[in-house]
Amino acid sequence: MSADLIAAASSAAARAHAPYSRFRVGAAIRAASGAVYAGCNIENAAYPQGWCAEPSAISAMVMAGETRIAEICVWADSARPCTPCGGCRQKLAEFAAADTPVISAGPAGERGRWTLGALLPEAFSLDGEA
Numbered sequence: 590m591s592a593d594l595i596a597a598a599s600s601a602a603a604r605a606h607a608p609y610s611r612f613r614v615g616a617a618i619r620a621a622s623g624a625v626y627a628g629c630n631i632e633n634a635a636y637p638q639g640w641c642a643e644p645s646a647i648s649a650m651v652m653a654g655e656t657r658i659a660e661i662c663v664w665a666d667s668a669r670p671c672t673p674c675g676g677c678r679q680k681l682a683e684f685a686a687a688d689t690p691v692i693s694a695g696p697a698g699e700r701g702r703w704t705l706g707a708l709l710p711e712a713f714s715l716d717g718e719a
């Protein structure tokens with residue numbers, strides 16, 4: 590079940606540095622080992638220098654020595670279920686497979702579930718392989 594992943598993403602969203610958009614996002618990755626790595630969005634007064642929650646979680650995973658994503662949850666308290674932005678889909682594809690589950694969640698729990706392949710069909714890769 591994904592309850593632990595959703596809880597980790599929710600806790601991460603509480604750490605978001607989002608004074609400009611006020612849109613707090615948390616991402617939690619379950620890596621191949623089963624360990625969970627989380628991150629938040631971190632905005633900047635020079636707006637384009639801010640970054641999303643997903644690369645924060647990817648950074649935590651890579652720094653722990655892991656490079657395979659088994660499952661990822663993106664959490665936001667938003668009108669519509671929050672899905673990874675286009676750039677984040679490509680960042681996730683570096684470490685995930687087309688059938689890797691991507692879960693969207695909010696205060697009421699899970700709101701949507703896709704595969705990364707459904708969100709990013711025909712993802713770019715240097716060798717043309719998934």
Ligand SMILES: O=c1ccn([C@H]2C[C@H](O)[C@@H](CO)O2)c(=O)[nH]1
Nearest residue numbers: 610612614630641642672673674
């Ligand atoms: O997948 C996404 C999409 C947006 N954001 C953040 C970036 C910005 O700080 C805020 C509003 O776009 O939401 C994420 O963290 N992840």
Ligand SMILES: [Zn+2]
Nearest residue numbers: 641673674677
């Ligand atoms: Zn993004």
